[in-house]
Amino acid sequence: MANLVALSPCAGLLPQTIGAVTIAEVEPGRITAILPFKGQQKAVAETLKTALGVGFPAPGRSEAKAGARMVWVGKGEALLMGADCPDLPGAAFVDQSDAWCVVEIAGEAAEDVLARLVPVDLRAAVFKRGHTVKSLLGHMTASITRTGANAFQIMVFRSMAETLVEELTHAAKGVAARG
Amino acid sequence: MRIPCPICGTRDRREFYYQGAAELLHRPAPDAGDAAWDDYLHNRDNPCGETRDLWFHEAGCGAWLVVTRNTATHEVMGAELAEKVAS
Numbered sequence: 153m154a155n156l157v158a159l160s161p162c163a164g165l166l167p168q169t170i171g172a173v174t175i176a177e178v179e180p181g182r183i184t185a186i187l188p189f190k191g192q193q194k195a196v197a198e199t200l201k202t203a204l205g206v207g208f209p210a211p212g213r214s215e216a217k218a219g220a221r222m223v224w225v226g227k228g229e230a231l232l233m234g235a236d237c238p239d240l241p242g243a244a245f246v247d248q249s250d251a252w253c254v255v256e257i258a259g260e261a262a263e264d265v266l267a268r269l270v271p272v273d274l275r276a277a278v279f280k281r282g283h284t285v286k287s288l289l290g291h292m293t294a295s296i297t298r299t300g301a302n303a304f305q306i307m308v309f310r311s312m313a314e315t316l317v318e319e320l321t322h323a324a325k326g327v328a329a330r331g
Numbered sequence: 332m333r334i335p336c337p338i339c340g341t342r343d344r345r346e347f348y349y350q351g352a353a354e355l356l357h358r359p360a361p362d363a364g365d366a367a368w369d370d371y372l373h374n375r376d377n378p379c380g381e382t383r384d385l386w387f388h389e390a391g392c393g394a395w396l397v398v399t400r401n402t403a404t405h406e407v408m409g410a411e412l413a414e415k416v417a418s
């Protein structure tokens with residue numbers, strides 16, 4: 153019997169500290185994509201609220217409660233992270249735990265690094281803690297959520313992990329070189 | 332060029348995929364006849380000025396939009412969800 157070793161998407165690539173940012177992989181726990189059926193979003197939100205304390209987030213928003221996080225990722229779709237999904241008769245829900253690469257970029261220069269890669273204004277004045285966008289990071293689609301004053305969670309498809317690390321470290325080196 | 336997605340807000344053009352004229356939303360009835368179907372499938376205006384076309388917010392929310400824009404001035408006048416236009 154082969155002895156299989158589980159590897160995270162960024163194993164061997166992260167963490168890295170470059171200038172005023174640290175880029176580290178996040179172990180997200182279970183991830184479930186939730187897509188409420190037509191007219192069912194309210195009922196789904198109520199079930200989630202009762203079970204986990206988080207509702208179904210509005211576009212561009214995320215909600216967190218005691219380790220469970222709901223992140224809006226598209227029209228009628230959100231990801232439940234860090235908790236098992238309760239039974240949701242009013243929604244399609246599917247386990248995507250191994251499909252995503254989750255990274256945190258934190259530090260004073262985090263905004264400057266992302267400004268080189270993402271065509272959306274992520275400055276704190278307009279993009280506050282809990283705000284999220286689905287946009288591009290370089291040429292990749294990515295989900296980006298502000299998790300703190302100088303911290304962002306970035307999610308891309310697992311197959312893009314190495315490209316994500318390359319893009320982030322390259323941009324971070326550029327920002328650091330400016331001093 | 333920026334497109335005002337009704338869900339995401341105003342976003343850079345690179346987040347969107349262009350499909351073509353919004354006439355695609357007005358599919359003829361199955362028995363409308365060859366002329367109507369030929370027109371639907373193949374004939375497009377090529378306006379100098381205001382036009383309406385379908386864009387997919389591929390790198391954003393995943394919604395199909397009908398965007399109204401001006402081909403002469405490149406002004407983007409607005410965008411609405413295609414599902415609302417079609418229904």
Ligand SMILES: [Zn+2]
Nearest residue numbers: 336339388392
């Ligand atoms: Zn959008």
